[in-house]
Amino acid sequence: KLYEVIEMTINVPDSDRSIRARAEVVFSNIYGPDDQISPRGMIVRFLEISSDDRKVIAKEAFEHLKSKEVDSYKLEALQTIILDQDEIGSEAG
Incomplete structure (x- = not known):
């Protein structure tokens, strides 16, 4: 309902x-x-x-959508949900 x-x-x-x-x-x-x-x-x-479960859903959606014709801005927004501060720090260095 x-x-x-x-x-x-x-x-x-x-x-x-x-x-x-x-x-x-x-x-x-x-x-x-x-x-x-x-x-x-x-x-x-x-x-x-939970935050971890939200990230799992975002990651699955990202993996599914990156092979489609999706606006790159929307993919970037989805990817920021996946990354946590540790991942952001390790990619920058």
Whole structure:
């Protein structure tokens, strides 16, 4: 249901890791057509998620999108979510 708060578990591809988060459904298309324009599914807004889990999701999204035609500015913004201060320091030096 739209605006419903849910507890969710996301299984990370090619990993034994799973992510647990609390999220709010902000878009749902479970009854509409399932096509290229409007695929069936939902969009959630994370309410509670650990910093490490947020980075895992950002990294997976980055890896998926970098092979697509995506605005480089958006990819840079996504990459800054992945890097922590230690990684930034080691890349600069």
